[in-house]
Amino acid sequence: MDDSEKNIFHSSNIANQTLAGSVSDPFTLTEKEKKRQEKLSELLEKRQQKAAKKEERAKKRTERR
Numbered sequence: 001m002d003d004s005e006k007n008i009f010h011s012s013n014i015a016n017q018t019l020a021g022s023v024s025d026p027f028t029l030t031e032k033e034k035k036r037q038e039k040l041s042e043l044l045e046k047r048q049q050k051a052a053k054k055e056e057r058a059k060k061r062t063e064r065r
Contacts, residue, residue: 029037
């Protein structure tokens with residue numbers, strides 16, 4: 001038997017190579033991902049501030065009553 005089977009183009013091999021390349025360094029983020037994370041953190045921070053303000057308002061209302 002010759003090794004003609006090894007020479008055949010297999011799309012699964014290429015898929016595995018591209019997956020390995022993207023998974024090889026999971027801690028590096030693209031610029032787009034960095035911006036997305038920054039926006040998310042800003043949104044979460046704003047939500048927390050709004051929640052804190054709501055709590056303060058609720059406390060003031062209960063004190064008035």
